[in-house]
Amino acid sequence: xxxxxxxxxxxxxxxxxxxxxxxxxxxxxxxxxxxxxxxxxxxxxxxxxxxxxxxxxxxxxxxxxxxxxxxxxxxxxxxxxxxxxxxxxxxxxxxxxxxxxxxxxxxxxxxxxxxxxxxxxxxxxxxxxxxxxxxxxxxxxxxxxxxxxxxxxxxxxxxxxxxxxxxxxxxxxxxxxxxxxxxxxxxxxxxxxxxxxxxxxxxxxxxxxxxxxxxxxxxxxxxxxxxxxxxxxxxxxxxxxxxxxxxxxxxxxxxxxxxxxxxxxxxxxxxxxxxxxxxxxxxxxxxxxxxxxxxxxxxxxxxxxxxxxxxxxxxxxxxxxxxxxxxxxxxxxxxxxxxxxxxxxxxxxxxxxxxxxxxxxxxxxxxxxxxxxxxxxxxxxxxxxxxxxxxxxxxxxxxxxxxxxxxxxxxxxxxxxxxxxxxxxxxxxxxxxxxxxxxxxxxxxxxxxxxxx
Amino acid sequence: xxxxxxxxxxxxxxxxxxxxxxxxxxxxxxxxxxxxxxxxxxxxxxxxxxxxxxxxxxxxxxxxxxxxxxxxxxxxxxxxxxxxxxxxxxxxxxxxxxxxxxxxxxxxxxxxxxxxxxxxxxxxxxx
Ligand code: HEM
Numbered sequence: 051x052x053x054x055x056x057x058x059x060x061x062x063x064x065x066x067x068x069x070x071x072x073x074x075x076x077x078x079x080x081x082x083x084x085x086x087x088x089x090x091x092x093x094x095x096x097x098x099x100x101x102x103x104x105x106x107x108x109x110x111x112x113x114x115x116x117x118x119x120x121x122x123x124x125x126x127x128x129x130x131x132x133x134x135x136x137x138x139x140x141x142x143x144x145x146x147x148x149x150x151x152x153x154x155x156x157x158x159x160x161x162x163x164x165x166x167x168x169x170x171x172x173x174x175x176x177x178x179x180x181x182x183x184x185x186x187x188x189x190x191x192x193x194x195x196x197x198x199x200x201x202x203x204x205x206x207x208x209x210x211x212x213x214x215x216x217x218x219x220x221x222x223x224x225x226x227x228x229x230x231x232x233x234x235x236x237x238x239x240x241x242x243x244x245x246x247x248x249x250x251x252x253x254x255x256x257x258x259x260x261x262x263x264x265x266x267x268x269x270x271x272x273x274x275x276x277x278x279x280x281x282x283x284x285x286x287x288x289x290x291x292x293x294x295x296x297x298x299x300x301x302x303x304x305x306x307x308x309x310x311x312x313x314x315x316x317x318x319x320x321x322x323x324x325x326x327x328x329x330x331x332x333x334x335x336x337x338x339x340x341x342x343x344x345x346x347x348x349x350x351x352x353x354x355x356x357x358x359x360x361x362x363x364x365x366x367x368x369x370x371x372x373x374x375x376x377x378x379x380x381x382x383x384x385x386x387x388x389x390x391x392x393x394x395x396x397x398x399x400x401x402x403x404x405x406x407x408x409x410x411x412x413x414x415x416x417x418x419x420x421x422x423x424x425x426x427x428x429x430x431x432x433x434x435x436x437x438x439x440x441x442x443x444x445x446x447x448x449x450x451x452x453x454x455x456x457x458x459x460x461x462x463x464x465x466x467x468x469x470x471x472x473x474x475x476x477x478x479x480x481x482x483x484x485x486x487x488x489x490x491x492x493x494x495x496x497x498x499x500x501x502x503x
Numbered sequence: 504x505x506x507x508x509x510x511x512x513x514x515x516x517x518x519x520x521x522x523x524x525x526x527x528x529x530x531x532x533x534x535x536x537x538x539x540x541x542x543x544x545x546x547x548x549x550x551x552x553x554x555x556x557x558x559x560x561x562x563x564x565x566x567x568x569x570x571x572x573x574x575x576x577x578x579x580x581x582x583x584x585x586x587x588x589x590x591x592x593x594x595x596x597x598x599x600x601x602x603x604x605x606x607x608x609x610x611x612x613x614x615x616x617x618x619x620x621x622x623x624x625x626x627x628x629x630x
Binding site for chain 2: 091092095099103104105106108109166168169170171172175203204211226235236237238239240241243244245246247248285289292293296297380381382383385386456458459460463
């Protein structure tokens with residue numbers, strides 16, 4: 051009976067949540083198609099050069115997959131909010147307003163890209179006024195978050211802290227990334243680039259807070275262990291992560307001629323990052339029983355893959371951020387390996403964990419019928435991701451050696467061709483694997499919820 | 504209470520750090536003639552309008568299909584004439600963007616300015 055009351059409490063907001071999750075999966079679907087086109091433009095220089103050149107495919111891909119990451123994180127948080135707070139979402143119409151604003155903004159952005167209207171800034175390549183729209187769409191989310199949870203930070207579990215930090219810092223860093231419109235920043239390239247690296251680096255940190263927070267929440271639900279997320283250790287690691295978010299961006303700026311202490315601060319702090327994640331994984335894994343693993347086998351497997359990618363990417367990121375190396379590895383596909391390795395392996399896997407956790411809750415029967423398909427999607431995408439990642443490191447190596455030997459750009463591109471082929475083809479297999487997850491998930495989300503008696 | 508205090512302390516440090524980075528950390532080391540500024544800003548605007556960042560990096564920021572442009576201007580193997588040729592006609596992968604002479608001048612001034620600030624690039628490269 052009390053279960054039924056709970057369901058009624060959540061039902062109205064869950065409808066908006068599902069709409070938002072579907073939107074997020076749509077971004078991923080579309081973003082993956084454009085990434086694949088971009089990948090093939092590496093090996094076939096004339097492929098769609100007139101109709102949809104790389105200066106359009108890249109921003110479309112990058113914008114859409116980033117939109118996937120933050121929209122899915124927001125949707126998952128919307129699902130968890132009333133369950134954590136024990137009361138309905140504060141402003142359900144605001145959720146719909148959020149979905150509407152986000153949908154319209156992305157439609158305009160995508161249209162601008164297709165028409166060749168750019169703002170021309172890395173990651174935020176759309177005309178600058180659209181950045182304002184994105185910020186606007188986050189306001190209902192922030193209102194709903196704080197007014198539903200009404201957090202008491204003295205006793206709140208760590209994921210509430212992480213979500214709060216993520217939202218706060220999204221507003222800060224998104225605004226910071228637009229400082230360039232002022233002459234003080236615009237006319238000094240070193241300042242402009244440094245601030246841009248700073249803002250983007252912390253912005254990635256802000257959505258990582260949202261994504262990792264949802265990961266920890268699902269871990270708590272799967273394991274039933276409510277202590278770990280409130281423990282001193284969890285908070286110790288939260289604060290390390292928070293410090294990283296604010297100060298770690300500098301590892302990108304070794305080549306920018308800013309003052310040396312900017313770089314040193316960044317390096318020391320980035321070394322601590324490994325510690326954080328290894329510790330969190332360890333804490334939860336310890337508490338999960340075999341029965342729980344079996345029941346939640348899909349979220350569990352996704353989490354385990356995310357673990358693997360966390361370790362691999364951290365080892366790699368730390369290797370990259372050694373200042374002496376960084377001077378050479380920057381501006382090569384090593385950076386792309388780091389960026390996509392983390393956004394696919396860690397963020398996307400953690401977010402899919404939430405997606406399938408939610409679907410399992412909402413459509414248990416459908417879920418058990420489709421487990422096989424989902425499992426193969428997970429394996430296909432992760433194995434091909436390894437090949438994809440290796441191809442990027444391979445092309446990074448080629449670029450590095452040709453830089454050191456002062457070779458011509460064309461020569462280097464020629465030598466990289468085998469790696470680019472592996473990149474494009476393994477990318478295609480990733481897309482196949484992820485489609486096996488996305489399409490069934492979208493179908494399940496638009497299905498009516500079964501009535502339980 | 505300790506957590507809240509720790510948060511506020513770190514957050515304050517962040518604000519101070521940000522302000523320092525905006526000012527002392529990135530002070531103008533290269534003096535540009537006042538009269539050259541509008542042309543540089545014009546070039547930068549074009550660089551953004553044509554989304555050169557999708558394929559090129561400046562100080563490591565940008566896509567990787569094309570070469571890094573930070574020091575192309577002073578590169579003895581490349582230089583201004585080479586840049587102009589590519590900007591005018593495109594290359595194997597570089598699209599012909601149909602740029603006018605005025606636009607090319609603007610882009611070249613901007614890239615020349617960027618090159619003049621790239622002290623950290625030039626040191627290790629030359630033996
Ligand atoms: C969930 C899936 C994916 C995510 C989250 C993702 C994310 C990203 C990100 C963040 C970047 C910017 C990288 C940087 O600037 O360093 C990027 C670039 C790119 N991605 Fe993906 N990606 C995904 C899948 C794919 C797939 C399957 C392909 C197919 C080959 C692909 C092709 C590309 C290409 C060609 C670039 C541009 C590289 C360049 O700058 O030259 N991506 N992606």
